[in-house]
Amino acid sequence: xxxxxxxxxxxxxxxxxxxxxxxxxxxxxxxxxxxxxxxxxxxxxxxxxxxxxxxxxxxxxxxxxxxxxxxxxxxxxxxxxxxxxxxxxxxxxxxxxxxxxxxxxxxxxxxxxxxxxxxxxxxxxxxxxxxxxxxxxxxxxxxxxxxxxxxxxxxxxxxxxxxxxxxxxxxxxxxxxxxxxxxxxxxxxxxxxxxxxxxxxxxxxxxxxxxxxxxxxxxxxxxxxxxxxxxxxxxxxxxxxxxxxxxxxxxxxxxxxxxxxxxxxxxxxxxxxxxxxxxxxxxxxxxxxxxxxxxxxxxxxxxxxxxxxxxxxxxxxxxxxxxxxxxx
Amino acid sequence: xxxxxxxxxxxxxxxxxxxxxxxxxxxxxxxxxxxxxxxxxxxxxxxxxxxxxxxxxxxxxxxxxxxxxxxxxxxxxxxxxxxxxxxxxxxxxxxxxxxxxxxxxxxxxxxxxxxxxxxxxxxxxxxxxxxxxxxxxxxxxxxxxxxxxxxxxxxxxxxxxxxxxxxxxxxxxxxxxxxxxxxxxxxxxxxxxxxxxxxxxxxxxxxxxxxxxxxxxxxxxxxxxxxxxxxxx
Numbered sequence: 001x002x003x004x005x006x007x008x009x010x011x012x013x014x015x016x017x018x019x020x021x022x023x024x025x026x027x028x029x030x031x032x033x034x035x036x037x038x039x040x041x042x043x044x045x046x047x048x049x050x051x052x053x054x055x056x057x058x059x060x061x062x063x064x065x066x067x068x069x070x071x072x073x074x075x076x077x078x079x080x081x082x083x084x085x086x087x088x089x090x091x092x093x094x095x096x097x098x099x100x101x102x103x104x105x106x107x108x109x110x111x112x113x114x115x116x117x118x119x120x121x122x123x124x125x126x127x128x129x130x131x132x133x134x135x136x137x138x139x140x141x142x143x144x145x146x147x148x149x150x151x152x153x154x155x156x157x158x159x160x161x162x163x164x165x166x167x168x169x170x171x172x173x174x175x176x177x178x179x180x181x182x183x184x185x186x187x188x189x190x191x192x193x194x195x196x197x198x199x200x201x202x203x204x205x206x207x208x209x210x211x212x213x214x215x216x217x218x219x220x221x222x223x224x225x226x227x228x229x230x231x232x233x234x235x236x237x238x239x240x241x242x243x244x245x246x247x248x249x250x251x252x253x254x255x256x257x258x259x260x261x262x263x264x265x266x267x268x269x270x271x272x273x274x275x276x277x278x279x280x281x282x283x284x285x286x287x288x289x290x291x292x293x294x295x296x297x298x299x300x301x302x303x304x305x306x307x308x309x310x311x312x313x314x315x316x317x318x319x320x321x322x323x324x325x326x327x328x
Numbered sequence: 329x330x331x332x333x334x335x336x337x338x339x340x341x342x343x344x345x346x347x348x349x350x351x352x353x354x355x356x357x358x359x360x361x362x363x364x365x366x367x368x369x370x371x372x373x374x375x376x377x378x379x380x381x382x383x384x385x386x387x388x389x390x391x392x393x394x395x396x397x398x399x400x401x402x403x404x405x406x407x408x409x410x411x412x413x414x415x416x417x418x419x420x421x422x423x424x425x426x427x428x429x430x431x432x433x434x435x436x437x438x439x440x441x442x443x444x445x446x447x448x449x450x451x452x453x454x455x456x457x458x459x460x461x462x463x464x465x466x467x468x469x470x471x472x473x474x475x476x477x478x479x480x481x482x483x484x485x486x487x488x489x490x491x492x493x494x495x496x497x498x499x500x501x502x503x504x505x506x507x508x509x510x511x512x513x514x515x516x517x518x519x520x521x522x523x524x525x526x527x528x529x530x531x532x533x534x535x536x537x538x539x540x541x542x543x544x545x546x547x548x549x550x551x552x553x554x555x556x557x558x559x560x561x
Binding site for chain 1: 379381398399400403404408409411415416417419420424427428429431432473477
């Protein structure tokens, strides 16, 4: 109209230097994997671990975008739903049926938590919301320990213990399975958000709740669905963590911290950023553990946060973050 | 003509601030009505009371039934509200904005074809981010999105705000077209009384939250004393 020609902006949210850096990182991993078997093995194991960080980080980002709060209970919700899956297998439900039932239960739990605990305090203050999520953390922890006890529990291995050999490299079926399941759930979610009417309405409700309600979107319902989906992602992360960490009430606590680091690394408001951040963190930590002598497993968490610190010093909005201009 | 929308003794408050004091007005099916008045007279609040974005009391009837509930319920009754600041989703694409307009509809494709008769240029911009459109284009997008809702009543809040005179004329031309060709009923709030009175058949002048004056636009325009004291031109 009026003959205005304006350049269309493609918005991935990532700036050119970041994309170039990521490309260089991928190239480095590829060349390393082709030249060293151990490097390749560690990269795949790192991706599997990173995919779990990514799922939980994405859950954090979903909730942050919708409700503007970091859900400190996200890891505990994931842990609790994993116990539910465990309980189902005790009742002789087969593993994969239990897996999908758990996701459904997680969705319902997420919706209920939003409706009962979050919605009433949502418009009070950020501090009130934070306190509710911290309280939820403690509550879930207590309930799970009371019901199932604090000792280690074991579920059936979902992917078996086979190892594949390709050339001189051996990949465990478990790592590949974990990677596949986590990435699939992330992709399905992306499809939901990008290509369905429900996803569009959810994005609109998170971006501008007032404007969304004016076109007929029930904003509260959309936020509830958002919490439900975040809980589903958490359940995937929990169930995929179980084969390596086994079941215990503290199983997701360190992972939540890594996921938090991954989410901030990605820009906190960027779903794509959180997934890239999670995968990058997983691979980085595994490679550092393999090749850097002093980096023992006790140092993993400090190293992760050192990386986070450096990235935030260089790019305060995170890898995929944009400078926010908010109207008051 | 029967009244499509009728407000009777409507009060609205923002916390302790009493913004509307017993406003009554009615809009007939198929007409364009204007709400005029100075800044802070309650024009925007009147629209917000109708769409349920502010706490209101009193009776509001729409198509013979009381209008209740929040903005999403009002939208589903067939009322589209283009708010102050247009309410477009700057972060989403033009196409996504339009799809959101049709959120309550099922036959999205027909709605899109119909909308295109009035806003043909939008097609070539469908994958552009709405925030990168110019002010005039965003106002058009807001109108197009509201039309995608296929409403019976369109509420417009200051469509001329911040736009060049040429664009204002263009936008008012489209509003008139939608009214004449689609039979769309319009309630428009305007600071620019001159152009609003040319568009509307009926007008209400608000003063500190009350209807000070109302009548056919032609009559309001004729009385010079009214024009001077209420409309400021």
